[in-house]
Amino acid sequence: MLCLAADDTLPKIDYAVFADTGWEPKAVYQHLDRLEKEIAKPAGIPILRVSSGNIRNDALDPSHRFASMPLYILNRDGKQGMTRRQCTGEYKIKPIKKKIRELLGYPHPVRVPKGVFVEQWVGISVDEFHRAKDSGVQYMRNLHPLIEMNWSRSDCVRYLTSLGLADTPKSSCLGCTYHGNAQWRSIRDSSPEEWADVVAFDAAIRAGNARANATGNPLLGQAFLHRSRVPLSEAPIDHVTAAEWAALQPELDADDMESGVLDGCSPWSCRGEQPEPEAVHNEFGLAA
Numbered sequence: 001m002l003c004l005a006a007d008d009t010l011p012k013i014d015y016a017v018f019a020d021t022g023w024e025p026k027a028v029y030q031h032l033d034r035l036e037k038e039i040a041k042p043a044g045i046p047i048l049r050v051s052s053g054n055i056r057n058d059a060l061d062p063s064h065r066f067a068s069m070p071l072y073i074l075n076r077d078g079k080q081g082m083t084r085r086q087c088t089g090e091y092k093i094k095p096i097k098k099k100i101r102e103l104l105g106y107p108h109p110v111r112v113p114k115g116v117f118v119e120q121w122v123g124i125s126v127d128e129f130h131r132a133k134d135s136g137v138q139y140m141r142n143l144h145p146l147i148e149m150n151w152s153r154s155d156c157v158r159y160l161t162s163l164g165l166a167d168t169p170k171s172s173c174l175g176c177t178y179h180g181n182a183q184w185r186s187i188r189d190s191s192p193e194e195w196a197d198v199v200a201f202d203a204a205i206r207a208g209n210a211r212a213n214a215t216g217n218p219l220l221g222q223a224f225l226h227r228s229r230v231p232l233s234e235a236p237i238d239h240v241t242a243a244e245w246a247a248l249q250p251e252l253d254a255d256d257m258e259s260g261v262l263d264g265c266s267p268w269s270c271r272g273e274q275p276e277p278e279a280v281h282n283e284f285g286l287a288a
Contacts, residue, residue, distance in 0.1 A: 006043035022054030050095035075221035
């Protein structure tokens with residue numbers, strides 16, 4: 001959408017807002033730098049980078065309120081569970097909401113007057129139309145330009161390819177538990193440094209909530225990044241047949257294990273989390 005606005009296919013936008021969790025792959029930051037230099041600046045569109053902290057560091061900091069990442073849990077009795085997923089709201093919705101209020105001139109807790117609003121573009125394509133949602137607040141009105149243009153994901157890929165941006169990476173935390181095996185292998189095989197980082201984090205969160213542990217709360221189970229609930233360094237992330245997965249984890253879907261959750265953490269369409277009141281949220285939140 002930023003590129004479409006820059007080449008006048010769509011109306012020019014005032015700002016692009018990137019919510020940084022502090023733990024994106026290097027390729028995402030490099031891509032953002034390239035977009036800013038080659039696309040946004042020549043078109044006169046500022047890219048604003050906002051953040052409410054580093055999700056990796058916060059999750060391991062006993063003095064910080066738990067980051068509420070959706071970790072896979074193996075309880076002492078062998079039963080499986082998962083922690084609540086609130087990271088999208090904490091690390092994307094809140095900082096974008098704060099910035100939008102500032103741009104409007106009504107920072108929290110000042111009330112935004114009725115009739116004052118921004119139009120925010122959300123990059124949902126026609127093959128994901130069911131994910132399109134309202135912002136939930138009067139001062140932000142969600143629009144879905146790709147749906148209005150009848151563009152699918154394939155149309156987006158073709159367009160980006162024509163601009164020399166075919167290698168556009170997916171924005172997601174390095175240690176996102178919704179990675180599929182293909183994504184874990186990609187990190188392991190293409191970026192040893194980042195793989196060592198997520199393996200170390202996986203080991204560090206085994207005892208769960210750092211703050212609870214520091215206060216002496218009893219550990220009810222072990223936490224893991226991989227769905228198999230074994231240490232990431234030992235997880236079966238290489239190609240595994242559907243039959244093998246059925247034998248290892250009968251309740252798991254082989255396709256999901258390989259490809260991960262396609263919906264991801266996109267704004268207003270986060271699969272495992274409902275936006276809190278006054279929630280606004282996008283990997284590239286665009287205010288026109």
